[in-house]
Structures are given as structure tokens and as C-alpha cells.
Amino acid sequence: MIPGPFDYVRPTSVEEAIAALVEHGDDAKVMAGGHSLLPIMKLRLAMPAVVIDISRIPGMSYVRVEGDEVAIGAGTRHHQLEHDEVARAEVPILPYTASQVGDPQVRHRGTIGGTVAHSDPASDLPTALLALGGTVVVQGPNGRRSIPVTEFWQGFFETALAEDELIIEIRVPRTGSAGWAYEKFTRRANDWPIVAAAAVDGRVALANMAGTVVRATATEEALARGASIAEAAALADQGTSPGADMHADQEYRRHLARLLTRRALEKAAGGAAAAA
Ligand SMILES: Cc1cc2nc3c(=O)[nH]c(=O)nc-3n(C[C@H](O)[C@H](O)[C@H](O)COP(=O)(O)OP(=O)(O)OC[C@H]3O[C@@H](n4cnc5c(N)ncnc54)[C@H](O)[C@@H]3O)c2cc1C
Structure with a gap:
């Protein structure tokens, strides 16, 4: 479980990091916390010739209110987000969801x-970001652009990010006291979800029900035309394509999607602090 050989560069600014991406093209991989990249390098599923460590670029970690939105720096660690007072007040589903990621070591990196x-x-x-809506702000050699979260995840490990672009920040709407909930089902504490459902203000997103995180559109449409939570949640798996593995077969995942969506919507309807 030892990665292949690679060169290591540690830029001190976003511009330097982008210049390194331009120089090395698809031979390079950016590393932030390293908690997804290093495992796949150890399995040799990724063998970058150059690792660009962005973790010490100053100014990439913050949570702040900007108008109707909350801006979160790409370098913000899960632990920081979990405990950030601005995030807790303005977009509480994110700190709660951050608290559900892995274990403390994972959340600190x-x-x-x-x-x-x-x-x-x-x-x-x-999953929570997809339910919230918002944008991913990315920067490349030609400047910045904003990609809606609904267009960002394009497939399993595939995104709308170009090879020479860095994610700079995530922007989400301030939800304040709107109802929200995040329901995650695992076999063991600290695991990735077998299925999870996030609900914010009538929008629902699901984890592990397709090649990307997905919106439960049939549920959302049913809610919009006045269906009950139970009726709407019963449609949550429509249009999804869950996989099967040692943890769950497809039918069990479909059952979980419906159940967790119902729980999330009921909690969200009960008030902002419902899932905490
Ligand atoms: C034991 C363990 C348990 C975990 N459990 C969970 C869990 O329960 N739930 C969960 O959601 N996740 C879980 N994770 C994953 C964890 O949340 C990772 O930290 C996260 O997925 C990746 O963040 P990172 O900063 O470590 O990214 P890295 O590993 O550094 O990078 C991941 C990918 O993103 C790219 N990248 C990183 N930053 C940028 C940037 N700013 N711009 C462009 N590209 C970038 C890298 O090139 C790489 O392709 C777990 C990980 C481990 C090791």
C-alpha cells in the first residue's frame, strides 16, 4: 500500500498552484486534506507524477456572509465547518452534516x-450542498467562473472542473430558520452512508443512489403540488439507479431512500433544529 513515486510541490498562492496545474496538465493532482487522494494513490488507482499540495495556501479557509449567501473557502476543513458560528446560524445543515463525516481524524484533515x-x-x-443549491467557484488561468451545484457533479469521480482549475469557494443561500434535516444510514458509526437524504426547504438530495449525488425530483414535484410527506417520500427513489454491494442490494437502497426521505422531510417540517 505504497503510492508510486511522485514529485511534490507546495505553492504559496492560488496563482502559483494554477501555474503548476497548467505546467503539468493531467500528470498532476491537487492535494488538500489528502484523505481521498492518498488512499487512491496507495491503491494505485491514481498515479500522478506531481502532487500539488494546496493545504498551506493562506486565505483558503473561511466561512462568511456575503449578501444573501454564505461563502465557504475550499480549504475549510470539516471540523472547522462543524464548529463555525456563522455556518451554524446561517446554514445549519452544513455544520451538522460535517459532524457526520467519518471520524475526528478525517474531519480535521x-x-x-x-x-x-x-x-x-x-x-x-x-448531498447537503445539492439540497441547498448554490455554486462552486473555480479559478483557472483565464480567471474565475461559477458552476451551479446542479451541474457540478457529472459522474462517478467526474466533475465540471477543468484540468487547470482549482475550486476556490462554495457559495450557498442563507437558510436561517428554514426547516432542514440530514438523515444518514450506516452499518457502523464513522462510515460513508449506505444511503443518506438531505432536506432543505422542500428540496431533497440523496447520497449513493446513482453515479453522483442526486435530487429526488419526483418527491420535490409531489411536494410542490401539495402531496403529503408520506406520499412524496414514497417517490424518492424514482429516477435513481442505485448500485449493489456487500452493504446493500438495490432494492434495500431504494427502501432506504424512501424511508430516510420521509424522516428528513418530517424533521425539516418540525423546525430548524430538528436533526441536531
Ligand atoms: C477513513 C475515512 C473515512 C471517511 N468517511 C467519510 C464519510 O463518512 N463521509 C464522507 O463524505 N467522506 C468521508 N471520507 C472522505 C473525506 O471526507 C475526505 O476528506 C474528502 O472526501 C476529501 O477531502 P480532502 O480535502 O481530503 O481531499 P483530497 O484527498 O486532498 O483530494 C480529493 C480530490 O479532490 C481534488 N481536490 C482537492 N481540493 C481541491 C481544490 N480546492 N480544487 C480542485 N481539486 C481539489 C484532489 O485533486 C483529489 O482529486 C472519509 C475518508 C477516510 C480516509
Whole structure:
């Protein structure tokens, strides 16, 4: 379980990191917390010739209110997000969801930019972000652009990020006291979800029900036309394509999606602190 050989560079600014990405192209991999990248390098599923360590670039870790949105720096670690007072007041589903990621060691190293870039359909924070809506702000040699979260995750480990771009920040709407809940089902504490459901203000997103995190659109449409929570949640797995593995077969995942969606919607309807 030893990675292949690689060169290591540690840029001190975003611009330097992008220059290194331009120089090395698809031979390079950015590393933030390293908690997804290093395991796949040890398995030799990724063998970058150059690792660009962005973890010590100053100014990439913050949570702040900007108008109607909360801006979260890509380098913000799960532990910081979990305990951040601005996030707790303005977008409480994110600190709660961050508290559900892995174990304390993982939360102290892993970053929101890393989990967004990794595009694992079983990841917790992307599920909550998809329910929230918002944008991923990325920067490349030609400047910055904003990608809606609904367009960012394109497939298993595939995103809309270009080879020479870095995620700079995630922007989400302030939800304040709107109802929310995050329901995660695992066999063991600290695991990735077998299935999870995030609900915010009538929007629902699911983890591990397709090649990316996905919105439960049939449920959302049913809620919008006035269906009860039970009726709407019964549609949660429509349009999904869950996989089967040693933890759960497809039918069990479909059952979990319906059940967790119902629980999440009921908790969200009960008030902002319902899932805490
Ligand atoms: C034991 C263990 C348990 C875990 N449990 C969970 C869990 O329960 N739920 C969960 O959701 N996750 C879990 N994780 C994953 C964890 O949340 C990771 O930290 C996270 O997925 C990746 O964040 P990172 O900062 O470590 O990214 P890295 O590993 O450094 O990078 C991951 C990918 O993102 C790219 N990248 C990183 N930052 C940027 C950036 N700013 N711009 C562009 N590309 C970037 C890298 O090139 C790489 O491709 C677990 C991990 C481990 C090791």
C-alpha cells in the first residue's frame, strides 16, 4: 500500500498552484486534506507524477456572509465547518452534516473543496450542498467562473472542473430558520452512508443512489403540488439507479431512500433544529 513515486510541490498562492496545474496538465493532482487522494494513490488507482499540495495556501479557509449567501473557502476543513458560528446560524445543515463525516481524524484533515472535487456519490457534504443549491467557484488561468451545484457533479469521480482549475469557494443561500434535516444510514458509526437524504426547504438530495449525488425530483414535484410527506417520500427513489454491494442490494437502497426521505422531510417540517 505504497503510492508510486511522485514529485511534490507546495505553492504559496492560488496563482502559483494554477501555474503548476497548467505546467503539468493531467500528470498532476491537487492535494488538500489528502484523505481521498492518498488512499487512491496507495491503491494505485491514481498515479500522478506531481502532487500539488494546496493545504498551506493562506486565505483558503473561511466561512462568511456575503449578501444573501454564505461563502465557504475550499480549504475549510470539516471540523472547522462543524464548529463555525456563522455556518451554524446561517446554514445549519452544513455544520451538522460535517459532524457526520467519518471520524475526528478525517474531519480535521478533509476539506469541503476536496470532498466537492472528489465527486463520490456516497459523500455527505455534497448531498447537503445539492439540497441547498448554490455554486462552486473555480479559478483557472483565464480567471474565475461559477458552476451551479446542479451541474457540478457529472459522474462517478467526474466533475465540471477543468484540468487547470482549482475550486476556490462554495457559495450557498442563507437558510436561517428554514426547516432542514440530514438523515444518514450506516452499518457502523464513522462510515460513508449506505444511503443518506438531505432536506432543505422542500428540496431533497440523496447520497449513493446513482453515479453522483442526486435530487429526488419526483418527491420535490409531489411536494410542490401539495402531496403529503408520506406520499412524496414514497417517490424518492424514482429516477435513481442505485448500485449493489456487500452493504446493500438495490432494492434495500431504494427502501432506504424512501424511508430516510420521509424522516428528513418530517424533521425539516418540525423546525430548524430538528436533526441536531
Ligand atoms: C477513513 C475515512 C473515512 C471517511 N468517511 C467519510 C464519510 O463518512 N463521509 C464522507 O463524505 N467522506 C468521508 N471520507 C472522505 C473525506 O471526507 C475526505 O476528506 C474528502 O472526501 C476529501 O477531502 P480532502 O480535502 O481530503 O481531499 P483530497 O484527498 O486532498 O483530494 C480529493 C480530490 O479532490 C481534488 N481536490 C482537492 N481540493 C481541491 C481544490 N480546492 N480544487 C480542485 N481539486 C481539489 C484532489 O485533486 C483529489 O482529486 C472519509 C475518508 C477516510 C480516509
